[in-house]
Amino acid sequence: MSVWAVLAAAGSGERLGGKRPKAFVRLGDQPLLAESLSRLDASAWIEAIVVVAPPGWEEPAILLAEELGCGKVSACVTGGPTRADSVRLGLAEVPPGVAVVLVHDAARPLLEDSVVGRVVAALGEGWDGAVPALPVSDTVKRVDGERVVETLPRDQLRVVQTPQAFVADVLRGALTGSDWTDCSAAVEAAGGRVKIVEGDPRLLKITDEADLERVAAILNS
Ligand code: CTP
Ligand code: MG
Numbered sequence: 422m423s424v425w426a427v428l429a430a431a432g433s434g435e436r437l438g439g440k441r442p443k444a445f446v447r448l449g450d451q452p453l454l455a456e457s458l459s460r461l462d463a464s465a466w467i468e469a470i471v472v473v474a475p476p477g478w479e480e481p482a483i484l485l486a487e488e489l490g491c492g493k494v495s496a497c498v499t500g501g502p503t504r505a506d507s508v509r510l511g512l513a514e515v516p517p518g519v520a521v522v523l524v525h526d527a528a529r530p531l532l533e534d535s536v537v538g539r540v541v542a543a544l545g546e547g548w549d550g551a552v553p554a555l556p557v558s559d560t561v562k563r564v565d566g567e568r569v570v571e572t573l574p575r576d577q578l579r580v581v582q583t584p585q586a587f588v589a590d591v592l593r594g595a596l597t598g599s600d601w602t603d604c605s606a607a608v609e610a611a612g613g614r615v616k617i618v619e620g621d622p623r624l625l626k627i628t629d630e631a632d633l634e635r636v637a638a639i640l641n642s
Contacts, residue, residue: 422520422521422541422544422545423468423518423519423520423521424466424467424468424519424520424521424522424523424541424586425467425468425469425470425471425495425515425516425519425521425522425523425589426461426467426469426470426471426522426523426524426525426584427470427471427473427508427511427512427515427522427523427524427525428454428457428458428461428470428471428472428473428511428525428526428527429473429500429504429507429508429511429524429525429526429527429583430442430443430444430454430457430472430473430474430475430482430500430526430527431444431473431474431475431476431499431500431501431504431507432444432475432500432504432507432528433475434446436628436629437627437628437629437630437633438629438630442475442478443527443528443627444474444475444478444482444527444528445475445478445481446633448530448633448636448637448640449637449640449641452481452485453527453528453530453627453633454472454482454485454527455485455489456530456531456532456640457525457526457527457529457530457532458470458472458485458486458489458491458494458527459489459491460530460532460533460534461493461525461532461537462489462490462491462492462493462494463534464534464537465534466523466534466537466538466541467493467523467537468493468519469493469494469495470491470493470494470495471494471495471496471497471498471511471512471514471515472486472494472496472497472498472511473497473498473499473500473507473508473510473511474497474498474499474500475499475500476499476500479497479498479499482497483497495514496514498510498511498513498514503600504600504601504602505596505599505600505601505604505607506600508524508596508604509596511524512589512592512593512596515589519589520544520588520589521541521544521586521587521588521589522586522587522589522592523537523540523541523584523585523586523587524583524584524585524586524587524592524604525583525584525585526583526626528626528627528628529582529583529624529625529626529627530627530636530640531621531623531624531625531636531639531640532584532624533621533623533624535621536553536582536584536618536619536620536621536624537584539551539553539618539619540552540553540584540585540586540618541586542618543586543616543618544586544587544588546616548614548615548616549587549588549591549608549613549614549615550585550586550587550588550591550592550604550605550608550613550614550615550616551585551586551587551615551616551617551618552581552582552583552585552603552605552615552616552617552618553581553582553583553584553585553617553618553619553620553621553624554579554580554581554582554617554618554619554620555579555580555581555582555620555622556575556578556579557575557578557579557580560572560575561573561575561578579617580620581603581605581617581620582620582621582624582626583603585603585604585605587604587608587613588613591608591611591613592604592607592608594611595607595608595610595611595613623639625639
């Protein structure tokens, strides 16, 4: 089964508030992008990688891939205004014969190959897509302004992460129109069957400065 990765790295990182786009802020002595890129490149599951870079950062992204010796990077494209746009633009570089696409956020640097293995394996079982998920430990309420409307049954809730894997044609067909918050939402809305597999608590998403410090601490431990 041929699997290509689309690495979404085109966000501006407004909430992080640095001078550079989030994918290029420092994590240790490398840009954040280096961590997920080199891990995807090292994965035996992945055949090729499309990097989606922020406007004006295509060249630094290509240079970084060369520096890291990431020979699987087949294209680097400019992202769009929303994440869904960026994924669509990346997906356009994936050749028609490729069966499975794995979409990963550069904002989640601590990617273990076991997670890649789990989402890809689910596609081998005939699912349209697979997402890593974690149980919810807090009680979650639905609210309307200041007022609590209801308490949601926690055992039916999951928080999901990337990498998310999909049958390439299913994702292509689903990712039109709206600005989906994740690719799975688009595939679900199009009627696709998406499986949840075990996520990884260390696969944190870097949103703000505190997240960056947390991930740096895990890397140094
Ligand atoms: N992303 C992207 N293209 C966009 C927006 C986001 O490729 N137009 C990517 C980001 O680079 C990131 C992932 O999608 O790897 C998740 O997005 P998020 O964490 O929201 O990152 P940013 O959009 O960069 O951050 P912010 O929302 O704070 O600006
Ligand atoms: Mg964003």
